[in-house]
Amino acid sequence: xxxxxxxxxxxxxxxxxxxxxxxxxxxxxxxxxxxxxxxxxxxxxxxxxxxxxxxxxxxxxxxxxxxxxxxxxxxxxxxxxxxxxxxxxxxxxxxxxxxxxxxxxxxxxxxxxxxxxxxxxxxxxxxxxxxxxxxxxxxxxxxxxxxxxxxxxxxxxxxxxxxxxxxxxxxxxxxxxxxxxxxxxxxxxxxxxxxxxxxxxxxxxxxxxxxxxxxxxxxxxxxxxxxxxxxxxxxxxxxxxxxxxxxxxxxxxxxxxxxxxxxxxxxxxxxxxxxxxxxxxxxxxxxxxxxxxxxxxxxxxxxxxxxxxxxxxxxxxxxxxxxxxxxxxxxxxxxxxxxxxxxxxxxxxxxxxxxxxxxxxxxxxxxxxxxxxxxxxxxxxxxxxxxxxxxxxxxxxxxxxxxxxxxxxxxxxxxxxxxxxxxxxxxxxxxxxxxxxxxxxxxxxxxxxxxxxxxxxxxxxxxxxxxxxxxxxxxxxxxxxxxxxxxxxxxxxxxxxxxxxxxxxxxxxxxxxxxxxxxxxxxxxxxxxxxxxxxxxxxxxxxxxxxxxxxxxxxxxxxxxxxxxxxxxxxxxxxxxxxxxxxxxxxxxxxxxxxxxxxxxxxxx
Amino acid sequence: xxxxxxxxxxxxxxxxxxxxxxxxxxxxxxxxxxxxxxxxxxxxxxxxxxxxxxxxxxxxxxxxxxxxxxxxxxxxxxxxxxxxxxxxxxxxxxxxxxxxxxxxxxxxxxxxxxxxxxxxxxxxxxxxxxxxxxxxxxxxxxxxxxxxxxxxxxxxxxxxxxxxxxxxxxxxxxxxxxxxxxxxxxxxxxxxxxxxxxxxxxxxxxxxxxxxxxxxxxxxxxxxxxxxxxxxxxxxxxxxxxxxxxxxxxxxxxxxxxxxxxxxxxxxxxxxxxxxxxxxxxxxxxxxxxxxxxxxxxxxxxxxxxxxxxxxxxxxx
Numbered sequence: 001x002x003x004x005x006x007x008x009x010x011x012x013x014x015x016x017x018x019x020x021x022x023x024x025x026x027x028x029x030x031x032x033x034x035x036x037x038x039x040x041x042x043x044x045x046x047x048x049x050x051x052x053x054x055x056x057x058x059x060x061x062x063x064x065x066x067x068x069x070x071x072x073x074x075x076x077x078x079x080x081x082x083x084x085x086x087x088x089x090x091x092x093x094x095x096x097x098x099x100x101x102x103x104x105x106x107x108x109x110x111x112x113x114x115x116x117x118x119x120x121x122x123x124x125x126x127x128x129x130x131x132x133x134x135x136x137x138x139x140x141x142x143x144x145x146x147x148x149x150x151x152x153x154x155x156x157x158x159x160x161x162x163x164x165x166x167x168x169x170x171x172x173x174x175x176x177x178x179x180x181x182x183x184x185x186x187x188x189x190x191x192x193x194x195x196x197x198x199x200x201x202x203x204x205x206x207x208x209x210x211x212x213x214x215x216x217x218x219x220x221x222x223x224x225x226x227x228x229x230x231x232x233x234x235x236x237x238x239x240x241x242x243x244x245x246x247x248x249x250x251x252x253x254x255x256x257x258x259x260x261x262x263x264x265x266x267x268x269x270x271x272x273x274x275x276x277x278x279x280x281x282x283x284x285x286x287x288x289x290x291x292x293x294x295x296x297x298x299x300x301x302x303x304x305x306x307x308x309x310x311x312x313x314x315x316x317x318x319x320x321x322x323x324x325x326x327x328x329x330x331x332x333x334x335x336x337x338x339x340x341x342x343x344x345x346x347x348x349x350x351x352x353x354x355x356x357x358x359x360x361x362x363x364x365x366x367x368x369x370x371x372x373x374x375x376x377x378x379x380x381x382x383x384x385x386x387x388x389x390x391x392x393x394x395x396x397x398x399x400x401x402x403x404x405x406x407x408x409x410x411x412x413x414x415x416x417x418x419x420x421x422x423x424x425x426x427x428x429x430x431x432x433x434x435x436x437x438x439x440x441x442x443x444x445x446x447x448x449x450x451x452x453x454x455x456x457x458x459x460x461x462x463x464x465x466x467x468x469x470x471x472x473x474x475x476x477x478x479x480x481x482x483x484x485x486x487x488x489x490x491x492x493x494x495x496x497x498x499x500x501x502x503x504x505x506x507x508x509x510x511x512x513x514x515x516x517x518x519x520x521x522x523x524x525x526x527x528x529x530x531x532x533x534x535x536x537x538x539x540x541x542x543x544x545x546x547x548x549x550x551x552x553x554x555x556x557x558x559x560x561x562x563x564x565x566x567x568x569x570x571x572x573x574x575x576x577x578x579x580x581x582x583x584x585x586x587x588x589x590x591x592x593x594x595x596x597x598x599x600x601x602x603x604x605x
Numbered sequence: 606x607x608x609x610x611x612x613x614x615x616x617x618x619x620x621x622x623x624x625x626x627x628x629x630x631x632x633x634x635x636x637x638x639x640x641x642x643x644x645x646x647x648x649x650x651x652x653x654x655x656x657x658x659x660x661x662x663x664x665x666x667x668x669x670x671x672x673x674x675x676x677x678x679x680x681x682x683x684x685x686x687x688x689x690x691x692x693x694x695x696x697x698x699x700x701x702x703x704x705x706x707x708x709x710x711x712x713x714x715x716x717x718x719x720x721x722x723x724x725x726x727x728x729x730x731x732x733x734x735x736x737x738x739x740x741x742x743x744x745x746x747x748x749x750x751x752x753x754x755x756x757x758x759x760x761x762x763x764x765x766x767x768x769x770x771x772x773x774x775x776x777x778x779x780x781x782x783x784x785x786x787x788x789x790x791x792x793x794x795x796x797x798x799x800x801x802x803x804x805x806x807x808x809x810x811x812x813x814x815x816x817x818x819x820x821x822x823x824x825x826x827x828x829x830x831x832x833x834x835x836x837x838x839x840x841x842x843x844x845x846x847x848x849x850x851x852x853x854x855x856x857x858x859x860x861x862x863x864x865x866x867x868x869x870x871x872x873x874x875x876x877x878x879x880x881x882x883x884x885x886x887x888x889x890x891x892x893x894x895x896x897x898x899x900x901x902x903x904x905x906x907x908x909x910x911x912x913x914x915x916x917x918x919x920x921x922x
Contacts, residue, residue, distance in 0.1 A: 050689035142657045150647040220691030235872035293868045296764040297773040483643035520649035
């Protein structure tokens with residue numbers, strides 16, 4: 001063999017081996033996957049989680065991956081819309097005391113963690129109530145770098161004090177106890193109607209103490225759970241799971257899951273009725289933030305089988321926008337589903353700024369309010385929707401989103417109706433002119449779309465003669481930097497989106513609750529004693545017409561005080577291959593849907 | 606022996622360079638880089654919780670103490686755990702660097718080899734239509750955004766809208782065939798772009814060499830074009846070519862190619878580095894910056910030795 005050829009072969013072998021490296025495990029998995037005997041589902045997400053430790057499952061991506069490796073006490077029903085909670089590892093819904101302060105939850109017996117060297121003999125032991133107690137305590141241990149404590153902070157008797165005393169896991173917490181191996185008891189400081197929702201979050205996923213202690217912070221990349229799947233490889237491009245063969249056998253009752261044949265029959269989910277999930281042997285979630293690559297991979301046919309359609313493809317796939325109908329060639333090849341997101345996008349005024357918000361001078365404060373109302377009137381929601389959301393977004397007044405049961409479809413739409421003349425009149429009547437109108441700094445993260453948002457906003461303002469040089473953009477290199485400034489109340493106008501943690505309007509109403517002001521989530525720093533009183537009153541109420549009425553009054557206050565330009569819930573369109581049986585959802589159900597995915601003919605295509 | 610002595614001297618001399626690079630980059634990271642605190646906090650954080658997270662991240666410690674720790678980490682090659690994923694940084698890099706290396710090496714080699722070849726041809730036919738055609742192609746390669754090139758190649762060669770010959774994305778490599786399948790399109794895209802820059806640079810170097818007296822003399826002696834180009838022109842142009850190639854290597858090894866890795870779903874070090882920059886994951890950033898600085902020192906040394914190998918007039922002092 002000529003030396004040059006030998007060298008070429010050597011280099012090729014080296015590069016091939018170099019490229020295999022640590023990926024070996026995932027490689028083997030994928031090899032098996034192409035076998036017709038293996039059921040493989042390749043899903044995709046438009047972002048990646050930075051960790052798969054439940055204690056840090058702070059975004060939709062981390063939450064989705066965590067929910068497939070770990071168990072939670074509750075989950076959201078697969079098919080029910082509006083969303084409903086149902087037991088998962090819990091043996092039923094909680095027993096709640098008459099005063100709403102004591103919750104008792106029994107968990108299923110005989111559920112085991114996956115096998116892992118962290119356990120004695122490497123065999124996964126049974127999941128017990130104490131594991132749940134430990135998992136929630138982790139959220140109150142700074143060393144674990146938790147991000148979910150806000151869900152239970154100030155709610156559970158003794159938990160905050162436990163943290164203040166140094167987070168010693170051997171010390172009990174009065175309000176969070178394992179009564180026996182399979183019974184958990186919560187004792188609450190005050191009623192917390194959303195508690196069950198919080199127990200369906202990735203933050204509340206159950207982890208074994210010995211694994212956390214064995215792996216330390218590496219636990220974030222070495223998950224040990226009892227969920228429907230176990231992770232076999234994880235990197236910046238994808239996560240690969242295989243079926244957890246120990247997962248409990250629980251046949252699905254699609255009717256109990258909320259099956260609606262009129263709207264869901266096309267998905268083929270009837271095929272999973274009375275069978276026990278998970279149905280697929282291997283699950284891959286590919287993290288593809290680049291829209292073009294995600295679309296090319298999906299349409300290729302033998303790569304990803306599901307995606308949330310990028311906005312720029314809407315034109316290519318839709319025959320009609322109202323009603324939303326796919327083009328025949330798309331319907332022929334793929335299943336399609338669309339839904340309005342649970343969260344919303346909005347722009348807050350920071351009331352801390354005396355030039356636009358609260359002011360010691362009542363007269364100035366009155367003029368500031370007029371200025372904010374004028375800006376809201378000048379905001380052209382129809383154009384915003386058309387320009388950035390393909391005209392498919394749902395524009396609504398206030399901060400109670402269409403996804404929650406408390407949404408008021410009959411609410412006046414004045415706050416989302418373009419009224420240039422009204423805005424100009426408001427400015428003139430209150431003495432605002434080009435010379436004395438204040439400079440407003442619009443803050444957002446760096447990016448082309450964000451820049452376009454700003455330019456459009458400035459264009460809207462120009463129509464009410466707001467000088468362009470007084471509408472200034474401040475862009476941040478990273479989301480963390482942006483949050484840093486909003487948390488420190490350094491921005492007068494803040495454009496942002498909010499994803500609902502649970503389907504209850506409380507989750508958005510808390511965004512304007514006074515005590516949640518900066519550095520909390522009320523970065524509008526809205527302080528209205530009556531609003532705060534109503535929030536506190538409703539926070540302990542179970543869902544009822546009375547509570548809905550209070551929510552709506554609070555919503556009206558935010559609208560009347562012109563604190564926020566709101567809002568729009570984006571419509572999401574999902575496509576998946578015809579050989580996949582699924583009802584995908586990236587909203588509240590999130591990662592829970594993947595255990596119910598199956599393939600037509602029971603084989604990978 | 607001389608070479609060894611020189612290498613030791615050069616490596617010792619490189620220490621101030623590493624210190625300088627790490628110090629400046631650490632100042633940038635600490636005072637101007639992303640602050641991970643607010644990404645790590647949950648909703649409705651209190652000032653006390655902010656302080657706790659800052660303490661946990663080590664942000665409250667004196668700058669010099671943190672920098673000293675950084676140097677210790679660099680010396681021991683133990684950069685601790687990623688602030689984002691909790692994974693050991695060394696594990697992240699040892700997993701992703703070989704992938705990036707396997708990904709970019711073919712494009713790097715081909716881009717330079719073809720660049721030199723085309724440059725020789727263009728220079729030899731200077732001002733003729735062949736030269737103009739090659740330079741035109743180079744300008745096209747340089748002018749089109751790398752992102753557009755990637756998307757175009759992906760659609761053309763990998764997607765169902767094009768030839769559908771290669772995977773759109775992924776990195777399931779366990780045989781040479783798989784490797785070829787996954788690396789071909791990224792390589793073609795990077796060669797297309799690299800050729801533009803490389804060919805123009807190498808042509809300029811070669812054209813300059815062609816105007817030298819010894820080349821004119823060689824031509825006058827009637828030396829064949831092949832021998833003239835290889836022996837009298839290319840060999841004498843080797844120093845700037847080696848310099849360009851060698852100084853690209855540290856970036857190729859450590860930084861990978863972010864765009865390629867992102868669009869082709871390849872878990873290489875480029876993506877790891879980008880994520881660390883945007884999220885403010887200082888342990889990963891420190892490792893990447895430190896290793897790049899060390900690699901540059903080693904590259905300087907190897908480059909000097911190579912100079913000596915191609916030009917005996919160069920002495921290692």
